Amino acid sequence: MSSEDLERLLTDWEESLSGDVRRIALRGTHLNAPGAANFRLAYLAVKLLLRRIQLDLDADNIKADDDTTSPFYTQAQRAAEEIVHLDRQINKNRQRQNPRYLQMPPNPEFKHALQQITQQFRAPISYSIAYGSGVFPQTTNKTSSNPQLHPSPPPAISQAQKAHPKMIDFIFGISHAHTWHTINLQQHPHHYPPLLRSLGPRAISKCQENFGAGVYFHPFITVNGILIKYGVVNLETLRRDLVGWNTLYLAGRMQKPVMVLQDNVVIRDAGRANLVSALRTALLLLPGRFTEWELYATLAGLSYMGDPRMVVGGDDPGKVESIVGGQIGAFRELYGGLIGGLENVSLNLGCVGGIEQDMDPVVRGDMVRLLPESLRTRLYWRYEAKLSVSPGRFDRIWGEMGKCVRHSEDGLFERRIAGDGGLGSEIRKTIEETVRWPSFTQSVKSAVTAGVSRSWRYAMEKRRKAALGRSRD
Numbered sequence: 001m002s003s004e005d006l007e008r009l010l011t012d013w014e015e016s017l018s019g020d021v022r023r024i025a026l027r028g029t030h031l032n033a034p035g036a037a038n039f040r041l042a043y044l045a046v047k048l049l050l051r052r053i054q055l056d057l058d059a060d061n062i063k064a065d066d067d068t069t070s071p072f073y074t075q076a077q078r079a080a081e082e083i084v085h086l087d088r089q090i091n092k093n094r095q096r097q098n099p100r101y102l103q104m105p106p107n108p109e110f111k112h113a114l115q116q117i118t119q120q121f122r123a124p125i126s127y128s129i130a131y132g133s134g135v136f137p138q139t140t141n142k143t144s145s146n147p148q149l150h151p152s153p154p155p156a157i158s159q160a161q162k163a164h165p166k167m168i169d170f171i172f173g174i175s176h177a178h179t180w181h182t183i184n185l186q187q188h189p190h191h192y193p194p195l196l197r198s199l200g201p202r203a204i205s206k207c208q209e210n211f212g213a214g215v216y217f218h219p220f221i222t223v224n225g226i227l228i229k230y231g232v233v234n235l236e237t238l239r240r241d242l243v244g245w246n247t248l249y250l251a252g253r254m255q256k257p258v259m260v261l262q263d264n265v266v267i268r269d270a271g272r273a274n275l276v277s278a279l280r281t282a283l284l285l286l287p288g289r290f291t292e293w294e295l296y297a298t299l300a301g302l303s304y305m306g307d308p309r310m311v312v313g314g315d316d317p318g319k320v321e322s323i324v325g326g327q328i329g330a331f332r333e334l335y336g337g338l339i340g341g342l343e344n345v346s347l348n349l350g351c352v353g354g355i356e357q358d359m360d361p362v363v364r365g366d367m368v369r370l371l372p373e374s375l376r377t378r379l380y381w382r383y384e385a386k387l388s389v390s391p392g393r394f395d396r397i398w399g400e401m402g403k404c405v406r407h408s409e410d411g412l413f414e415r416r417i418a419g420d421g422g423l424g425s426e427i428r429k430t431i432e433e434t435v436r437w438p439s440f441t442q443s444v445k446s447a448v449t450a451g452v453s454r455s456w457r458y459a460m461e462k463r464r465k466a467a468l469g470r471s472r473d
Helices: 003-016 019-027 036-060 071-092 108-118 155-161 177-187 194-199 201-210 235-244 249-253 265-285 292-304 319-340 361-369 373-386 412-418 423-449 452-472
Strands: 127-131 168-174 215-223 226-234 258-262 345-347 355-357 395-398 404-407
Touching: 108 155, 108 168, 108 226, 108 258, 168 235, 177 201, 177 226, 194 201, 194 423, 201 215, 201 226, 201 423, 215 423, 226 235, 235 249, 235 265, 235 373, 249 292, 249 423, 265 292, 265 319, 265 361, 265 423, 292 319, 292 423, 319 345, 361 373, 361 412, 373 412, 373 423
Parallel strands: 168 226
Antiparallel strands: 127 168, 127 258, 215 226, 345 355, 395 404
């Protein structure tokens, strides 16, 4: 087999793929197909294999018969056939494999309009979501003080928001902050305040990564005639927060309904872990019997515990109720399957007190042990002092992420925690400790990264919403 034969094999194989999967493989487009990221990685692995074989052929002048007995042909053909099989499986199981909360929303034109916004950025985006009241309605949505908030929105945006135009919030997950801001600074210099623009991409990336929660927000930016706010975060920073709750800043946002515009398999898996962690935490905060509304309100309120904006009146005090009231169907889509999969929870939605959980300390002790690493470690520190337990009582073992975490070898300590009547209060205090400092420093950082005028405008808008919330009370 010659190098040219392998080139033809690769070309024939690419042309055999279906349209959607071929676009994913060749360009890594924003298609939200199940397994898209896995498929693209597999495609690149096979292409790398073929190229490596091709280089070996060119370097060593290896000659082989043009038949399927050639080891090079067999290896490449087997790999190509495996990907074609994956292609068929993706198309066959599209709806079954795709998590319900990642499926196309009822208004696909709205989602497409949001995807068009992300495509206006030349800097590479590996993962993107839209979230907040501009995407998912809240019960307190009022007519905006500025009906012309969006300069020239597409019809899909106007129809989705109707008489309640709202700035639309995005999170962009990226691989390399310095590279991303270098490209974005060249394309969109007006997205940055003069000071940071003059300092350049290195200073901007350092500001993003080393302060606050690791996010760089650009508020009040107009793209495609739509007023948006977009936050930029490294994928690894996002993954760590989703899995470990280091700051609960982004993890908290993603415990509420979000619209995934561009998926990433690593973040998808971390996002699912985040939802499970949120559900466990909420169950530990709730009594033995509770309503569906109480569950969703607890879930929605986790990330607001300790948020300085809620303490000083910089945000709507009724925000949690507004979120749940306007999005209860989306919360069901988000958590319904996870709740049904828990053996310690019995579900009868629609009834008063329609959810019951097993309050056995052994069962709840297991839930404590499975809390996210940061929350669990802080909680254990509290209970070591509260229960006057010597640190020598515990073995230090390596956790899944290669870091040392404490837990009792026999689970007795976790059961004592679970049986404590003040567990809910201790968890709340622990979450407040987790949220308070990152949220405060992120707010301070945003005053610099957004510029004085945009920061002032954003703060005044938040205060206006807070005043509306207090007036309802």
